[in-house]
Amino acid sequence: MSQTDFKQKYPQIWKRFTPAETLVRYIWYGGIVFIAVWSVSNLDIPWFYFLDAHVQAADLITRMIPPYWPFFLDIIQPLVETLHIATLGTVFTIFLAFPVAILSARNTTFNKTTWFIGRFILVTSRSVNTVVWGLLFVAIFGPGPVAGIFSVAARSIGFVGKLIAEAIEEIDVGAVEAIEATGASKLQILLIGVLPQVMPIILGTIIYRWDINIRESTVLGFVGAGGIGIVLYSSINLFAWHEVSVILVSIFGVVILSEYLSIKARARIT
Amino acid sequence: MFIIKGLSKTYPGGVTALEEINLEILEPQVVMVIGSSGAGKSTLIRCINRLIEPTTGSVQLNEVEITTLGKTGLRKARRRMGMIFQEYNLVDRLTVMENVLSGRLGYVSFLQAYRRKYGPEDISAAYELLDRVGLTENCNSRADALSGGQRQRVGIARALMQRPDLLLVDEPTASLDPKTSRQIMRLIVELASERGTPALINIHDVALARSFADRIIGLARGRVAFDGTAAEVSDQVLTEIYGEEDWSATIKNDGSDSSGDENLLSKIEKESSAG
């Protein structure tokens, strides 16, 4: 085959996108950059703060080191309280999330109204952050771990409930049909036909949420809802940075440990 | 004993699955319902215990009209009807014993069900049934650890735990190999006749139906196209139920070895459902 033949037979230009596609792509890029620039410019960011930011940061770090280790003895109790808040809040969630999930799953809810109520609880619970729930429960129960426990539970219902509801919608309907055919009542169907099928999901989600809740409980103290956050907040406000570093290291330890336990426990559930 | 009159079912969307079904079972006999896929076999069984609500018609079991019952009445009526499914429909994560005992759910309270507290006569009945279906050893294994044939045995035991007045059986062997199919079918038929319980069995395997049935009902396009004894099932009858095909092998064979017919039948089913 001669060189000229080759040229005639095959095109020498190959483009991945047509001009129209390219245009659309660039419009997307332009739009995204525009939104980013618009957002930043509207935020009134004092750029001159960046001038001495590295100085400030370096200052913070030098003040934090060395950590004042004896302070650890003072934070053992708040750390344990943080664990209690997370654990008790998660335990409350177990009892509340399953009923809400039943209402929110299309195949187990009773009617349109109950489905809507279930969905409403899930959406509200999930949209409001644990700390914001903390604001509300501190106003109700006063400062302290009780408000923290309620906040953790209030936020977790939505998270756990949503995942359980999705699991319920995907169960084997045959088994439920069979239990229904024996003349079992609605509650018995849920107990014998549905619950065993979603049990692994419930356990897995609860353990996973417990691990997240420990992280959440470390900051509940910022709004007065108990735990290590109270100590951290006051140490920061007192500029006691050598204490702050002790707290941060212990939070890091607790969170890593709980994540490890959570992964181990979830791996054992089949 | 068991009487269906003018039973019809039209699904939302206008598909008519059953049209004016009339059927009487007046003595303890094994009635096999044959027909191609989509002929309405499953709908018929489910309309009887109202897992599917029939559109019109009447279903009577021992003088109780089922179609008009309220929630509680329906639960009571369902306790009298044992059901066996194609996919066994066991609760996988429960033990074999829990699955069998779930046949008594209609007779215990929620709390008893939660605590797995069943009466002593229920427990011994469950053990007896497990012995009868050959699964005593497996009573504490989880249902998802069993093979297909074993799972169907659990399904049978669960249905009989109800001490039913009628057995509703939906394609019990469609997911099993030919040998296990015959064992399972023999088990169902034996248990039904031992206990004097009439059984209504959906089945697509004509040969298998002919070898075990006291009576055969053919469904075609939602209507009863045939009602008679196994011997009366002729070439012509099968053509009426399934459509045109060479039926001589199915008839001659008399179901003594169904494995050869399975291919033929599945081919027929495919054709008839495509058409």
Added chain:
Amino acid sequence: MSYPTTWQPPRFFTNPYVRYGVILGVLGYFLLSFLTLDADWQRTLKGIPRAIDIFQRMFPPNFSRWEILVRGVLESVQMALAASFFGMIIAIPVGICAANNLVPKPIYYIGRAFLGISRTFHSIIIAIFFVKIFGFGPLAGVLTLIVDSFSFIGKMVAEDIENMKPGKLEAIRATGASFPKLLIYAVLPPVLPRYIGVSIYRLDANIRHSTVVGIVGAGGIGQTLAASFSRYDYGFSLAILMTIVSLVFLGEFFSNWIRAKLR
């Protein structure tokens, strides 16, 4: 022939000592945790009438100061958008550094440690540090959300790269391609769709988080909300909460819609 009349479901713990030990342990934990809880129970019991009182003061929600509300919401949304944009960009180098099949071991450990530390600390702890360095206001909030975003997206990117079949990398390496070319030809195409999906999900999550960083003074609607609670202005609090819920709902709807379109 007679059959047994009793049956026990198999126990999770077969050894009775272990079983009762576990039950006692769990009960003991609850008892101990309740007793040691540093709670003022009398104050807690007053909570029920207080709750009724607060709910009464919440209704009807007070939208009269809607200008403040709109300004706060707009600030939150802008913080979320800006943070998602920069988070997406920073996530790429961080993600690449944290993929062990692409970079040398020392860089990999640095990348992983970076992701690990920023994921372990709650965003509010990170926010409070940015507030200390950059002062009160949205800048601290945006920086917090950026850290949150790039650690989340970066982790996904790293995992996706690590899950690639080694053959694909080898095939492009075998053509003699340089490292940047390797990234564009072998890494980018399989990772891109999920990267975009996760980034959009992150936008939705940033909208949710932008409503809380304000509690420690890092700008956005959260600051307004915290202020309304401290002034016992519960009618306004409910108005803000309702706005947040609908904003989150809209954000989730939008993100689901875009992700469905991209599929």
